[in-house]
Amino acid sequence: MNWCLFMFNSNMVFFVLEMYNVVGPAEPLFTFPGEDVILPCSIKPNTSAVNMRVEWFRLDLQDSTVYLYENGENKIMTQDQYFRGRTALFQEELQNGNASLKLSSVQVSDEGVYKCFIESNSWYDDITVSVDVGGTPPLIIVEEFDHSGGLRLLCECEGWNPKPELQWLDSKGENLASDTEETHKDAKGYKVKRRITVHDSETKYQCRVKLRHHMVQTDIIVSSKYELGFSFSNFQGNVMHIITAVAVATFVYIRRADVTLDPDTAHKYLILSEDGKQVRRGEKKQNVPDNPERFDKCGNVLGKQEFSSGRFYFEVQVKGKTDWDIGVARKSITRKGKIILSPQNGYWTVRLRNGNQYSACAGPTVSLSLKVKPQKVGVFVDYEEGLISFYDVESRSHIYSFSDQWFTEDLYPILNPCTNIKNKYSAPLIISSVNFNE
Ligand SMILES: *[C@@H]1O[C@H](CO)[C@@H](O)[C@H](O)[C@H]1NC(C)=O
Numbered sequence: 001m002n003w004c005l006f007m008f009n010s011n012m013v014f015f016v017l018e019m020y021n022v023v024g025p026a027e028p029l030f031t032f033p034g035e036d037v038i039l040p041c042s043i044k045p046n047t048s049a050v051n052m053r054v055e056w057f058r059l060d061l062q063d064s065t066v067y068l069y070e071n072g073e074n075k076i077m078t079q080d081q082y083f084r085g086r087t088a089l090f091q092e093e094l095q096n097g098n099a100s101l102k103l104s105s106v107q108v109s110d111e112g113v114y115k116c117f118i119e120s121n122s123w124y125d126d127i128t129v130s131v132d133v134g135g136t137p138p139l140i141i142v143e144e145f146d147h148s149g150g151l152r153l154l155c156e157c158e159g160w161n162p163k164p165e166l167q168w169l170d171s172k173g174e175n176l177a178s179d180t181e182e183t184h185k186d187a188k189g190y191k192v193k194r195r196i197t198v199h200d201s202e203t204k205y206q207c208r209v210k211l212r213h214h215m216v217q218t219d220i221i222v223s224s225k226y227e228l229g230f231s232f233s234n235f236q237g238n239v240m241h242i243i244t245a246v247a248v249a250t251f252v253y254i255r256r257a258d259v260t261l262d263p264d265t266a267h268k269y270l271i272l273s274e275d276g277k278q279v280r281r282g283e284k285k286q287n288v289p290d291n292p293e294r295f296d297k298c299g300n301v302l303g304k305q306e307f308s309s310g311r312f313y314f315e316v317q318v319k320g321k322t323d324w325d326i327g328v329a330r331k332s333i334t335r336k337g338k339i340i341l342s343p344q345n346g347y348w349t350v351r352l353r354n355g356n357q358y359s360a361c362a363g364p365t366v367s368l369s370l371k372v373k374p375q376k377v378g379v380f381v382d383y384e385e386g387l388i389s390f391y392d393v394e395s396r397s398h399i400y401s402f403s404d405q406w407f408t409e410d411l412y413p414i415l416n417p418c419t420n421i422k423n424k425y426s427a428p429l430i431i432s433s434v435n436f437n438e
């Protein structure tokens with residue numbers, strides 16, 4: 001405690017002043033929308049604030065009381081409506097001179113300058129605390145393999161003010177030139193996007209958003225272990241002003257196969273689009289010959305393109321459908337009569353029945369429980385490895401894999417759009433185009 005002794009020459013009157021300093025953070029605080037933040041404010045030296053008046057207000061807003069503590073009470077009614085229910089002092093800390101304010105569920109509009117004013121019977125002092133509210137941390141999206149086998153990564157952040165700097169860095173922290181930068185501004189602030197194309201596997205890339213002295217970073221580890229599929233693991237840790245999220249993406253040197261359907265193999269009830277990218281079950285028989293390539297009992301159609309080596313990948317949109325079979329088949333499969341789909345019979349397929357029953361036709365059937373209903377199914381084949389994997393493209397999650405298979409013949413994509421009951425299931429299966437700007 002600092003005491004100040006005042007002495008007046010005539011009457012020798014003494015009185016003492018209880019002097020103190022109010023202290024707070026030297027730097028602006030940085031937080032994100034939705035988070036809780038503590039605005040530090042305390043008395044030095046250690047003095048109880050229980051009998052003092054503690055007022056928090058916004059310097060940049062007129063008449064805006066954020067919090068008021070007076071005569072041992074919290075004066076909730078004087079608080080600005082906007083802060084009601086979102087602010088609190090730490091009551092048990094007041095006796096230690098700690099008048100820090102907890103601000104919950106931060107909003108973008110909480111950005112500003114706050115004053116902490118502490119008044120005793122004989123003294124007062126205050127400090128200001130600046131609060132900066134950032135936008136979203138950078139989000140990395142694994143977009144596509146391009147035609148040269150490079151993996152396209154998109155990084156985006158939004159809700160930043162003013163415009164932040166968005167950078168891609170390699171594992172050594174060197175700046176990487178990005179393919180494109182896009183900036184948009186809306187009511188929430190700036191949205192910035194940057195894309196890069198990476199060619200090497202087993203390495204880490206970082207996307208960083210910087211604004212003044214704040215920095216938030218997301219890392220992505222690109223791996224060639226395709227068993228991980230498109231699974232995306234994410235975690236966030238808050239270390240001062242740096243948030244790091246790590247995502248693991250699969251890096252596979254594959255090309256997207258340009259699959260079109262072969263009308264000569266399509267069952268007579270199937271209707272193909274002119275470009276050969278769509279198939280649906282029609283109401284009546286098409287006028288087609290019963291040639292040897294054609295399925296006569298099962299509603300299947302094969303792709304035109306055969307694959308006899310390497311890796312390939314294609315995607316099929318299954319949106320709006322309740323039943324389908326998707327996969328690959330070997331060339332020598334029986335096309336006539338009833339067919340049981342299984343690897344033994346030359347079919348590696350996954351199916352949906354009755355809108356929610358997913359299974360792998362692994363002979364025996366393996367039922368699959370999927371958290372989300374895939375809208376697009378990705379099929380990846382590694383011919384030499386004997387691997388066929390199915391993915392939910394949108395959630396980037398793995399559905400099922402047939403591994404340790406042995407391929408000796410050409411493989412073809414196979415689709416069955418299944419029965420069309422009461423027009424309810426008439427949506428076509430659509431093979432995604434290889435044009436990746438789509
Ligand atoms: C302040 O004083 C209180 C009561 O004497 C004590 O419990 C507390 O630990 C002190 N705090 C500091 C930071 O010294």
Ligand SMILES: *[C@@H]1O[C@H](CO)[C@@H](O)[C@H](O)[C@H]1NC(C)=O
Nearest residue numbers: 038040042090093098099100
């Ligand atoms: C004040 O109290 C809060 C909540 O317990 C704590 O986080 C903060 O560190 C305290 N400040 C000081 C200066 O002791």
